[in-house]
Amino acid sequence: MSVYRTPDDHFDGLPGFDFEVHWTEWRGLRLAHLDEGDGPPVVLFHGEPTWSFLYRKMIPVLVAAGYRVVVPDLPGFGRSDKPTDSAFYTYDTLTEAAAGVLEHVGVGDATAVVQDWGGPIGLRVVVDAPQRFSRICILNTWLPGGGEALSPGFLAWRSFVERTPDLPIGKLMANAAVRAWPDEVIAGYEAPFPVRDAKAGAARLPLIVPLQATDPGAAEMRRVRTALKGWDGPAQVLFSTEDPIFPPSAGERWAELLPTADGLETVERAGHFLQEDAGEEVAAGIVAFLDRTG
Secondary structure, rough: OOOOOHHHHHHOOOOOOOOOOOEEEEEOOOEEEEOOOOOOEEEEEOOOOOOOOHHHOOOHHHHOOEEEEEEEOOOOOOOOOEHHHHHOOHHHHHHHHHHHHHHHHHOOEEEEEEEOOHHHHHHHHHHHOOHEEEEEEEEEOOOOOOOOOOOOHHHHHHHHHHOOOOOOOOHHHHHHHHHHHHHHHHHHHHHHOOOHHHHHHHHHHHOOOOOOOOOOOHHHHHHHHHHHOOOOOOOEEEOOOOOOOOOOHHHHHHHHHHHOEEEEEEEOOOOHHHHHHHHHHHHHHHHHHHHHHH
């Protein structure tokens, strides 16, 4: 298997990101994760084309509140190895990789925080290993089982990826900003992807979202969604108000699906990447949820 490994110096001097990196060997790949603080664990699952850098504003808030924060970089993202064959990137493989990191780290009684592709991946990890998780927090995400109407924002994004052989990661992230992001922050999102070969995962994930009920991954996503209808641990649904891909109405559907969710909470003036637009505010909302359900 051909693998691209981003040189370490690409991650030097990133703003607000001086956390120690930890490694897991998984099926011949070197996967990165962060592990900060002590206390009940909170696992933060990222989507695409992001990586653990997305959570840098939230980690200190959670650690200061007395929680241990674990943030895996999925294969193909961040400091983790990046297989260059797009066929590697399947729902099954990415979920198994995330589960492998958490098995190595050894979390229990954890809270899963999920967003974007971190939703389908992280929630499947939760459903398949319920002994590890006691609470879930759902940020802007979805669980498409095929056949549902997808938002115009997502369909436009998917179409762009299909016709763009070399994704401009920094430009894509900058276009998603609701609050202004400094140039060095945009560079932080570009850092893992200096060459086209590094972007195989970022280019593949929008294209494996199941559109039909028979598409790969659709049945598994429906299984996860069904299992969550019986979730009996605490659950939080926290969405931003200005996400063209997952608007608040998507959050309302999550709040209806999860029997223990106490309605939809929202963050104003934040877009799809609410962790970047309003990271401290999002983290404070999660801490309040953790404290009242602890």
